[in-house]
Amino acid sequence: MHRIVPAVQFGITCRYLGRETVSAPKHTFKNVCFLFLCSLHIFLHLFSSSLCAVFLYLFISLFLTVHLSLSLRVIMVSHKEFEGAGKQPGLQVWRIENMDLKPVPKGLHGNFYTGDAYLLLFTTQAPSHYIHMWIGDECTQDESGAAAIFATQLDDFLGGGPVQFRETQNNESLTFVGYFKSGIKYQKGGVASGFQHVVTNDMNVKRLLHIKGRRAIRATEVAMSWASFNQGDCFIVDLGKDIYQWCGSECNRFERLKASQVAIDIRDNERNGRAKLQMVEEGAEPPALTEALGPKTSIAPATPDDDKVDTSNRKKGALYMISDASGSMKSSVVAQSSPFKQAMLSPEECYILDNGVDRNIFVWKGPKANMTERKAAMAAAQQFIKEKGYSDKTQIQVLPAGGETTLFKQFFSDWKDKDQTTGPSKAYTIGRIAKVEQVPFDASTLHSNKAMAAQHGMVDDGKGKVQIWRVENGEKVPVDPSSYGQFYGGDCYLILYSYRLGGREQHIIYTWQGLKCTQDELAASAFLTVKLDDSMGGAPVQVRVTQGQEPPHLMSLFQGKPMMIHSGGTSRKGGQTKAGATRLFHIRQSSSRATRAVEVEPSASNLNTNDVFVLKSPDALFVWRGVGASDEELEAAKHVAGFLGGSANNVAEGKEPGGSGFWSVLGGKKDYQTSKSLQNMVKPPRLFGCSNKTGRLIVEEVPGDFTQSDLATDDVMLLDTWDQIFIWVGNEANAEERTGAPKIAKEYVDSDPSGRRGLPISTIKQGAEPPTFTGWFQAWDANMWDTDPLDRIRRSTAA
Numbered sequence: 001m002h003r004i005v006p007a008v009q010f011g012i013t014c015r016y017l018g019r020e021t022v023s024a025p026k027h028t029f030k031n032v033c034f035l036f037l038c039s040l041h042i043f044l045h046l047f048s049s050s051l052c053a054v055f056l057y058l059f060i061s062l063f064l065t066v067h068l069s070l071s072l073r074v075i076m077v078s079h080k081e082f083e084g085a086g087k088q089p090g091l092q093v094w095r096i097e098n099m100d101l102k103p104v105p106k107g108l109h110g111n112f113y114t115g116d117a118y119l120l121l122f123t124t125q126a127p128s129h130y131i132h133m134w135i136g137d138e139c140t141q142d143e144s145g146a147a148a149i150f151a152t153q154l155d156d157f158l159g160g161g162p163v164q165f166r167e168t169q170n171n172e173s174l175t176f177v178g179y180f181k182s183g184i185k186y187q188k189g190g191v192a193s194g195f196q197h198v199v200t201n202d203m204n205v206k207r208l209l210h211i212k213g214r215r216a217i218r219a220t221e222v223a224m225s226w227a228s229f230n231q232g233d234c235f236i237v238d239l240g241k242d243i244y245q246w247c248g249s250e251c252n253r254f255e256r257l258k259a260s261q262v263a264i265d266i267r268d269n270e271r272n273g274r275a276k277l278q279m280v281e282e283g284a285e286p287p288a289l290t291e292a293l294g295p296k297t298s299i300a301p302a303t304p305d306d307d308k309v310d311t312s313n314r315k316k317g318a319l320y321m322i323s324d325a326s327g328s329m330k331s332s333v334v335a336q337s338s339p340f341k342q343a344m345l346s347p348e349e350c351y352i353l354d355n356g357v358d359r360n361i362f363v364w365k366g367p368k369a370n371m372t373e374r375k376a377a378m379a380a381a382q383q384f385i386k387e388k389g390y391s392d393k394t395q396i397q398v399l400p401a402g403g404e405t406t407l408f409k410q411f412f413s414d415w416k417d418k419d420q421t422t423g424p425s426k427a428y429t430i431g432r433i434a435k436v437e438q439v440p441f442d443a444s445t446l447h448s449n450k451a452m453a454a455q456h457g458m459v460d461d462g463k464g465k466v467q468i469w470r471v472e473n474g475e476k477v478p479v480d481p482s483s484y485g486q487f488y489g490g491d492c493y494l495i496l497y498s499y500r501l502g503g504r505e506q507h508i509i510y511t512w513q514g515l516k517c518t519q520d521e522l523a524a525s526a527f528l529t530v531k532l533d534d535s536m537g538g539a540p541v542q543v544r545v546t547q548g549q550e551p552p553h554l555m556s557l558f559q560g561k562p563m564m565i566h567s568g569g570t571s572r573k574g575g576q577t578k579a580g581a582t583r584l585f586h587i588r589q590s591s592s593r594a595t596r597a598v599e600v601e602p603s604a605s606n607l608n609t610n611d612v613f614v615l616k617s618p619d620a621l622f623v624w625r626g627v628g629a630s631d632e633e634l635e636a637a638k639h640v641a642g643f644l645g646g647s648a649n650n651v652a653e654g655k656e657p658g659g660s661g662f663w664s665v666l667g668g669k670k671d672y673q674t675s676k677s678l679q680n681m682v683k684p685p686r687l688f689g690c691s692n693k694t695g696r697l698i699v700e701e702v703p704g705d706f707t708q709s710d711l712a713t714d715d716v717m718l719l720d721t722w723d724q725i726f727i728w729v730g731n732e733a734n735a736e737e738r739t740g741a742p743k744i745a746k747e748y749v750d751s752d753p754s755g756r757r758g759l760p761i762s763t764i765k766q767g768a769e770p771p772t773f774t775g776w777f778q779a780w781d782a783n784m785w786d787t788d789p790l791d792r793i794r795r796s797t798a799a
Contacts, residue, residue: 050352079150082157085121086129091179092121094150096143097191102149107269110180114138114169114221115190117147121154121162122179122515125593128403129162132176133154136190137169143191148378155398156375160365163405164378164398170218171359171393183217185209205240206292207375211259215689215700219262226293231282232302234259239292243267243275246289249282251300253790254712268544273330273509273533277797317411318354319344322363322380324372331382339413349403350377353411356390362408363398425576462556464499468526470571471517474524476532483571485558486643489514489547490570492525494532495559496540507532507540510554513796515547516568522795544796548598548781555594562587562595562636565644582665585640587612587633588778595636598779604663606777607672609653614640617665618640621646624654624662632657673775685776687711688718688748690741697740700750708777708784713766716741719776725749726773727763731785 011764064501080100081094093109094101096117104118105113112118114136122130129156133147137686148166148759155162167176169186177184187207209219217752219236222228229235231248234255245263247256260279267275280286282299290296317338321333331352334344345351345364350373353362361384363377375378381396399408409415469476471492481494487493495510511529513522526544533540545554547565555563569579584602588611597614601604607613610628614637615621621644623637641648649657656662663669689712699718702710710719714732716723718741725748727741745761764773766785 034738047735067462079153079157081155085154086123086127086158089123089125089127092123094119095191096146096150099142099146107272110182110265111185111187111270112169113187113190115140115188117143119147119150119154120176127717129158130163130165130175131158132165132167132173134167134172134176135169135187138190143315152375152378160374161400161403163400163403164396166378166381166396168393168395171395172216173395173397174216174407177216181261181704182647183211183213183219185219185221185262187221206239207238208293209236209238209262209792211236211255211262214255214258214369214691215702215710215713217258217262224293226297226299230300230302236263237289237292238266239288240271241275242288243271243277244280244286244289245277246280246285247282248299248302252714253788254714257425257790257793260790261726264544264793273540279794279797315358316355320352320354320384321346322350322352322373324370324376329373329376329383331380331384338411340411340416342412345401350374350380352384353380353408354384354388354413356385356388356394359391359394360407361390361394361396363387364404365398365400366407366605367401396527419675440581455641460499462553462559464497467498467559469494469496469528471521471525471528472519474527476528477481484563486564486566486571487547488566488571489513489516492517492521494525494528495554495557496532499606507536508553509540510545511556512545512554513547514568526796546792548779550596552594554595561639562597564597564640567599581618583616583644584666585614586779587614587636587640589630589632589636593632595632596779597636597640600779601782602666604666604668604670605672606774606780609672609674610775613635613642614648615662615665616644616646620661620665622651622662622665623648624651624653624656671770685722686720688720690716690718690737690744692734692736692740697736697744699744706777708780709789711766718745719773720748721776725761727761727771729763732768 011415020668028041039451042312049792051196062241079101081103085092091106092110094112095104096119100225101119112134115138116136117139118132120132120134120136122132124130131151133144134150135144135147143426151164155164163172167173172184173295201338204223208222208224208228210222210228229246229248232250233248234251235248236259237246238246243263243266245256245259247259256279263277267273267277268300278286280289285296317340318336319334319340321334322329322331324330334340334351340353340516345366347368349365350368350369351364351367353364355361363381363383365374365377378396381398385392385394386395386619397405397408398678399405404415439681466484468479468481470479471477478492491514493510493512495512497508497510499506509529509532511525513525517525547552550563550565564585566579580602582602582604584600585597586606586608587595587597607624607626609626611626612629613624613626615624621641623634625637627633638648651657651662687710688699689702690697691698691712692698693716711730713730714734715730716733716737717728717730719728725745731743742761742763749761761771762773764770767782769780769782
């Protein structure tokens with residue numbers, strides 16, 4: 001064994017010097033001399049035994065060790081892929097290929113080969129960083145090891161401040177799943193099989209995807225055979241130019257809706273909008289499916305999910321301190337069970353929070369802990385999992401001080417963030433270690449901020465060329481540029497966006513479909529989109545947008561002005577429906593710093609203490625500012641007031657004029673969202689779904705930023721706003737879900753390690769939501785469920 005060491009050292013040195021010689025030929029002579037020393041070093045080690053030779057050997061060993069340490073440190077922090085890492089907000093994904101990093105195209109983010117390992121970096125606006133290494137079920141040990149090394153190197157490159165996660169296939173964290181609202185797609189094969197992540201217009205694809213999950217959606221590639229199907233799930237038969245969403249007879253409507261998100265994502269991102277999507281019911285398969293899959297055989301019955309962790313195990317934890325004082329990493333018990341006190345965490349130490357019963361392990365790195373312990377955090381967690389005999393699917397999170405996740409902080413009864421900021425709209429940054437600083441808002445750069453443009457994977461900062469047409473009588477009619485940014489619910493629009501990337505002109509066609517447009521306009525908008533795409537040689541990317549679901553990039557096209565969405569009406573000349581005498585617009589800034597003004601019913605119950613509202617009546621114009629609203633939202637309100645016309649009266653919450661003023665215009669003062677938690681939010685709200693669709697009642701958290709559309713009408717949902725729990729009962733929820741949810745809500749609160757026993761629990765029903773509930777959702781639409789969202793998707797795909 002002792003003879004192998006210098007040979008390995010020689011091999012590493014040769015590899016390093018080979019790279020250096022190629023990149024810096026002027027150093028060739030120095031490198032040749034260095035290799036001569038390595039050769040002499042090996043010769044002395046293997047063949048010399050004299051005292052002089054031993055001293056010479058030790059001297060050369062010391063020189064080589066120092067030189068290699070410095071050289072490898074340069075390699076470690078100067079990987080070419082790290083040069084742009086974390087520079088702008090958004091998600092970056094790399095695949096491990098031949099022990100190196102290769103970026104995955106943005107259009108294919110969310111696609112993972114099961115035989116590979118991946119490295120992901122998510123950077124927030126602040127910025128703060130989240131590093132994930134993802135391991136496929138069929139990944140080799142070498143590739144998973146390389147992913148761990150690159151994760152550690154990237155953490156070092158970013159100053160040791162990122163939160164690190166180890167993700168395994170089918171057991172990803174909610175943080176990870178939240179990056180991919182259209183679902184995660186698992187594909188067979190990997191680098192070794194020659195499969196590459198390449199976005200092309202190749203229509204020769206042939207694969208079958210099995211869709212699972214109601215909250216966290218996962219699409220797994222399975223054998224292209226009828227034997228893979230079952231009656232309880234949705235499947236996507238991807239034939240390239242044609243995509244079929246097959247729905248089993250026992251599959252419910254919400255699961256069909258989620259599966260359609262995956263299918264639409266494949267059509268829009270992998271095929272650049274040029275494939276045709278069709279929805280197919282079990283028993284009504286078209287000939288194309290039997291041609292692709294062969295004669296149809298009997299379909300297997302639905303199968304329950306058995307891998308869910310029982311709710312009684314949630315959030316049980318133990319706390320350990322880890323140390324290398326003895327020469328190897330050892331752990332010692334600090335507290336046997338949660339809840340813990342924050343004072344238990346010493347800044348000079350590193351700790352493991354053991355939630356292995358729920359398949360979670362957390363490592364907290366004290367800011368003053370020694371460098372060896374901090375760098376060995378991930379390895380220590382993996383060793384801990386082995387010692388405890390936990391599943392190798394156990395998730396690991398490595399957290400620096402100041403970067404603790406909500407899941408970690410809930411184990412502490414008295415957790416307080418350092419320099420906590422107030423107001424959910426206030427921007428803040430998490431610095432390297434426990435440092436929070438305010439980020440001043442500059443209205444002049446609202447839409448010219450390139451970092452903002454990248455946060456949600458946006459193609460640019462929205463400063464390209466914009467052309468907008470309205471669909472009218474089956475044709476597209478140009479919209480006056482002076483009214484760009486105004487969208488009416490009774491219309492459909494085509495927005496062509498052109499920009500330059502890498503010296504080439506690129507195009508996006510947004511098809512915006514109002515909720516109150518006619519069926520003819522809906523069909524015409526789809527036809528005109530294809531016609532416009534064909535006229536441009538099929539080059540544009542097509543994006544269909546439903547009113548209220550506008551992506552941040554579309555919102556950013558109007559350069560400093562908020563996107564205004566009118567609840568109904570039309571912008572066509574001579575055809576405008578008369579606007580209501582009293583109108584109310586709800587203004588809120590998104591996390592991407594784009595602002596949207598949405599018309600809502602003019603009622604005081606729709607006000608929200610965190611936002612700005614513009615109220616227009618025949619006799620007055622008010623700009624109402626809630627105590628938690630931001631300057632950015634107030635600036636946007638000026639544009640809305642200018643559009644509506646009149647001299648605006650600024651009204652501060654709590655100082656509304658009496659008499660025939662503000663409240664009388666709204667039909668009288670009513671209760672509205674005034675939650676102190678929302679004003680001074682320490683922990684973000686969380687949404688859970690309670691369902692027994694799998695045969696037993698389980699609870700799943702909705703990943704990422706939730707919206708009103710995440711409320712499943714055939715389930716019972718739990719909304720945790722920290723100082724209150726809401727039980728929302730969907731109209732189609734069954735009896736077991738209705739009776740079981742209150743018990744689950746009580747167990748959820750009583751078992752919370754942070755000590756919230758006795759918290760108020762409110763039960764509300766779909767269609768009768770109070771403002772204390774609806775205020776957690778932007779621009780709550782009381783009429784959302786009047787029409788089935790799935791029917792809208794069916795109509796749009798058939799158009």
